[in-house]
Amino acid sequence: MPELPEVEVTRRRIAPALVGRTIASVRTTPDSYFFITRPTDLRRRLRDRTVLKLDRRGKYLVATLDDGSRLALHLGMTGQLFASGATSVRLLSASARAALAPETQPTFRGDSHTHLVLRFRDGAPDVLFRDVRKFGKVLWLPAGARNPRLDRLGVDALRATGQDLFAATRKRRVAIKNLLLDQAVIAGVGNIYADEALFRAGVRPGRAAGRVTRRECEAIVRELRSVLRRSIATGGSSISDYVAPDGRDGRYQDERRVYARRGEPCRSCRTPIKRITLGQRGTHYCPACQR
DNA sequence: ACCGCACCCTGAGCGC
DNA sequence: TGCGCTCAGGGTGCGG
Numbered sequence: 001m002p003e004l005p006e007v008e009v010t011r012r013r014i015a016p017a018l019v020g021r022t023i024a025s026v027r028t029t030p031d032s033y034f035f036i037t038r039p040t041d042l043r044r045r046l047r048d049r050t051v052l053k054l055d056r057r058g059k060y061l062v063a064t065l066d067d068g069s070r071l072a073l074h075l076g077m078t079g080q081l082f083a084s085g086a087t088s089v090r091l092l093s094a095s096a097r098a099a100l101a102p103e104t105q106p107t108f109r110g111d112s113h114t115h116l117v118l119r120f121r122d123g124a125p126d127v128l129f130r131d132v133r134k135f136g137k138v139l140w141l142p143a144g145a146r147n148p149r150l151d152r153l154g155v156d157a158l159r160a161t162g163q164d165l166f167a168a169t170r171k172r173r174v175a176i177k178n179l180l181l182d183q184a185v186i187a188g189v190g191n192i193y194a195d196e197a198l199f200r201a202g203v204r205p206g207r208a209a210g211r212v213t214r215r216e217c218e219a220i221v222r223e224l225r226s227v228l229r230r231s232i233a234t235g236g237s238s239i240s241d242y243v244a245p246d247g248r249d250g251r252y253q254d255e256r257r258v259y260a261r262r263g264e265p266c267r268s269c270r271t272p273i274k275r276i277t278l279g280q281r282g283t284h285y286c287p288a289c290q291r
Numbered sequence: 292a293c294c295g296c297a298c299c300c301t302g303a304g305c306g307c
Numbered sequence: 308t309g310c311g312c313t314c315a316g317g318g319t320g321c322g323g
Binding site: 002003006059074075076077078079133135136137149181183190191192193237239240241242259260281282 | 318
């Protein structure tokens, strides 16, 4: 689900519910590989801590606490972070949606997929982390601790330059699309925005990275940043699960040119959009516009 | 060092 | 209704 724009929109909209508040209690689902830090440790470490700030590193959200420790969250594919009181049908399973009376907007109260609930001392709305597929992650880091998951992240996609990409592509035979998805090269890019940026840059996703020119790398990163900024401005892409912390859908899905448009006409030349598989990910491009 | 692949998990949507 | 299949916005770890 969430790539850089969705994580950034989530950060901006959940920050008011989190920053400056003191955690009174923590509820979790039973331990699973979702928890890099065990639930018992999480409860002990987070209780009575005040959240000082909330940052984004690539697709991670990182909350800094008043003892210098940090809480890092990754939304994986289906992670949803929101405040209690948010309403969205995207927080419900299809069967639960079907059972709803028309036009009703239920308040979500937590379910078996809600793996983390933070309750605050001032009585502010709880912050909930729901994730159906459990590809998300929760980890707590002691003050000053390093972590390989965070340390390996490359330059943030919003700050990347064509030169960053060009340098990483030399002598690489992987598809340029796969390189864009490598968080160690440029952090924050996922499947939607990789496809969209490559379309706008006119570069085929399957091209060997080492055969992409400097000029093309400049174009790819320029288009990537432009697409990411535009997506943030429209609230991200709500295609299946993504919903902002306030329950609002994003709108960027309406502007996408190739992602999940297999067989539909290219918006600039009408050629049907192709779908191939690269690195086990669905990959979409226009066979006429992209070389 | 690099690359491709299996795998982690649950659900939706489809054809039969 | 139900079964079996494919697909899904993520990342890690393994073997060759």
